[in-house]
Amino acid sequence: MAQxxxxxxxxxxxxxxxxPIFIEEEDSVWTPGKPRSGRGAGxxxxxxxxxxxxxxxxxxxxxxxxxxxxxxxxYGPRQSRNxxxxxxxRLNVEVKFAPFSCKKRRAPMRDAxxxxxxxxxxxxxxxxxxxxxxxxxxxDIFITIIESDGLEGCIASGAVAASxxxxxxxxxxxxxxxxxxxxxxxxxxxxxxxxxxxxISSASLIYAGMPALDSVTSVWQTGSTxxxxxxxxxxxxxxxxxxxxxxxxxxxxxxxxxT
Amino acid sequence: MMAxxxxxxxxxxxxxxLSSNPLRADGRGLHDYRTVSLETGVAPLAxxxxxxxxxxxxxxxxxxxxxxxxxKLEIEDVKxxxxxxxxxxxxxxTCSPAAYPQLSSNALDELQYDYTTILHQTLSHPSLHPTDLxxxxxxxxxxxxxDLVVLSDAGNIYDALFMSARAALWxxxxxxxxxxxxxxPQSDGARGKTDTEDTMEVEGxxxxxxxxxHMPTASDFELSDYWxxxxxxxxxxxxxxxxxxxxxxxxxxxxxxxxxxxxxxLKLLVVYTFTSPTSSSIQALxxxxxxxxxxxxxxxxxxxxxxxxxQLHTALNTKLKDEDIRRNxxxxxxxxxxx
Numbered sequence: 001m002a003q004x005x006x007x008x009x010x011x012x013x014x015x016x017x018x019x020p021i022f023i024e025e026e027d028s029v030w031t032p033g034k035p036r037s038g039r040g041a042g043x044x045x046x047x048x049x050x051x052x053x054x055x056x057x058x059x060x061x062x063x064x065x066x067x068x069x070x071x072x073x074x075y076g077p078r079q080s081r082n083x084x085x086x087x088x089x090r091l092n093v094e095v096k097f098a099p100f101s102c103k104k105r106r107a108p109m110r111d112a113x114x115x116x117x118x119x120x121x122x123x124x125x126x127x128x129x130x131x132x133x134x135x136x137x138x139x140d141i142f143i144t145i146i147e148s149d150g151l152e153g154c155i156a157s158g159a160v161a162a163s164x165x166x167x168x169x170x171x172x173x174x175x176x177x178x179x180x181x182x183x184x185x186x187x188x189x190x191x192x193x194x195x196x197x198x199x200i201s202s203a204s205l206i207y208a209g210m211p212a213l214d215s216v217t218s219v220w221q222t223g224s225t226x227x228x229x230x231x232x233x234x235x236x237x238x239x240x241x242x243x244x245x246x247x248x249x250x251x252x253x254x255x256x257x258x259t
Numbered sequence: 260m261m262a263x264x265x266x267x268x269x270x271x272x273x274x275x276x277l278s279s280n281p282l283r284a285d286g287r288g289l290h291d292y293r294t295v296s297l298e299t300g301v302a303p304l305a306x307x308x309x310x311x312x313x314x315x316x317x318x319x320x321x322x323x324x325x326x327x328x329x330x331k332l333e334i335e336d337v338k339x340x341x342x343x344x345x346x347x348x349x350x351x352x353t354c355s356p357a358a359y360p361q362l363s364s365n366a367l368d369e370l371q372y373d374y375t376t377i378l379h380q381t382l383s384h385p386s387l388h389p390t391d392l393x394x395x396x397x398x399x400x401x402x403x404x405x406d407l408v409v410l411s412d413a414g415n416i417y418d419a420l421f422m423s424a425r426a427a428l429w430x431x432x433x434x435x436x437x438x439x440x441x442x443x444p445q446s447d448g449a450r451g452k453t454d455t456e457d458t459m460e461v462e463g464x465x466x467x468x469x470x471x472x473h474m475p476t477a478s479d480f481e482l483s484d485y486w487x488x489x490x491x492x493x494x495x496x497x498x499x500x501x502x503x504x505x506x507x508x509x510x511x512x513x514x515x516x517x518x519x520x521x522x523x524x525l526k527l528l529v530v531y532t533f534t535s536p537t538s539s540s541i542q543a544l545x546x547x548x549x550x551x552x553x554x555x556x557x558x559x560x561x562x563x564x565x566x567x568x569x570q571l572h573t574a575l576n577t578k579l580k581d582e583d584i585r586r587n588x589x590x591x592x593x594x595x596x597x598x
Contacts, residue, residue: 115369116376127551202386205544215551221544224386224532227561230541238554 032186044180044192044240049251051168059169063161067149072161074169077137089134093122095143095158102148117155124159124179124208124218130172139171150195152181152204159208164248175210177217178244180237184225189236207237211245269522276510289512290567299430299582305329307431311423313415325410328423330431333402346392346400350379352420354409378420381499381530381543391493394436395477401433414516417528421501422575428498429579432489438477499532499542500575502568504560506550511560513567525550527560531568539565
């Protein structure tokens with residue numbers, strides 16, 4: 001045997017020792033029945049919205065809701081590049097995640113999730129923009145997600161920023177589009193969920209609408225809910241959207257004031 | 260979206276939909292579906308497959324919306340960036356260029372990507388996850404690929420996609436596996452290789468009480484001999500059905516043709532799952548199109564769409580059970596007759 005001076009009567013530990021490193025105990029681990037940590041179930045994160053930060057764009061907006069940070073630029077209306085005639089304008093939405101926007105690095109190529117977010121923001125905005133006034137033209141909306149905290153928040157905030165940027169660009173709209181997300185956690189409805197919160201939820205819903213006209217432009221839901229719960233979520237979102245609408249209107253007003 | 264349509268044609272379709280006695284070009288009522296034909300087991304190399312056709316012309320043997328769906332199971336290692344504990348589901352939709360000859364290849368890519376997104380988001384949601392996609396805990400699991408091919412589109416593609424996916428998943432058979440582990444020979448020289456029971460509870464043999472880690476000991480698995488290709492995928496009652504409500508101001512109708520789709524501003528996709536005869540839940544909800552709605556309208560539509568989805572679900576279940584009998588019992592009887 002190789003171990004000649006091996007003493008079985010002692011505890012044979014390694015020569016030097018280290019204190020074990022524990023995975024940091026997160027005291028915010030949510031268990032069913034506990035109330036939402038940090039804010040009330042119906043509260044949304046505070047919104048900072050600033051239109052007109054990108055000078056070269058026709059219109060732009062920057063939105064920040066705690067850990068979600070999104071910049072949006074609107075170019076156009078300009079002549080459509082493709083030659084086919086259309087009597088309505090085209091709304092083109094492109095979403096890009098910055099490579100450092102998520103916990104895991106996102107390769108700076110067009111990846112799959114970008115398009116599904118762009119499609120949803122497009123759907124939210126489409127009914128509000130008066131495209132029939134802009135034949136043969138295109139409006140380009142470029143959205144850059146600088147930091148993301150949950151897909152739902154990105155889509156909702158992205159839609160709000162894009163609508164504010166469209167207003168900043170002076171494009172005719174029927175109303176401002178605002179969006180709000182909700183998650184069903186246990187029996188409760190938590191508005192504007194973070195990434196963690198939506199991961200424990202049984203279903204999530206994103207609602208977009210024009211509070212000025214009391215209309216719904218987009219509803220997106222995944223997960224399992226009853227019809228009643230789904231409607232309750234939508235009602236809660238609609239309620240909160242009115243508050244968001246005043247925030248957006250205020251921000252646009254302040255920006256438009258001559259200094 | 261697909262078919263180009265003149266303004267007068269559009270006005271004609273819209274006016275007839277809104278008239279006090281609503282009319283549709285093919286004489287259907289507002290809430291009638293076209294003839295649906297369905298066949299399972301169409302792809303012999305897949306673990307489950309189905310073909311769905313909406314509105315096939317009886318005399319011509321063609322036409323209609325046709326979707327082919329097939330599921331394939333693959334074995335994956337459970338590790339970061341690959342397999343997940345308990346298996347995973349990946350849905351993909353491919354659109355045949357023959358179904359959309361007017362689209363450029365770029366536009367086709369985007370279209371099939373959009374279809375993929377809604378199917379994948381809905382079917383791979385944890386609330387629908389089947390329980391039997393694991394093989395060895397923390398080591399190996401099944402990857403369930405659900406692949407759909409749109410062969411032709413004559414309207415109402417979403418309902419056809421969800422219906423074919425449901426039929427293919429219903430038809431899916433998971434090979435029966437048995438975990439195998441090596442147990443060192445004991446002093447009495449007992450058997451060396453032991454099959455674990457169905458659950459992995461063979462812990463006892465010589466394990467020290469100081470070993471607090473609960474490591475699964477099974478290292479490999481074998482396919483047990485089974486009379487069929489495997490056991491049906493669990494929870495197959497749960498797979499959802501989709502109902503697309505085509506909304507034109509106050510009226511709505513089901514199962515739109517391409518021309519009807521092009522003349523309405525808004526579609527509401529509602530995906531239902533029926534776990535028991537009385538209860539239902541919504542698995543997905545999408546609003547598609549440039550139109551807008553009021554919240555009370557949505558509420559009404561959701562409540563009214565539930566019976567339609569239930570009818571669809573019941574009819575589909577009946578047909579799928581018929582198919583099971585046709586492919587197993589009747590096939591066996593015919594085989595017995597021949598020999």
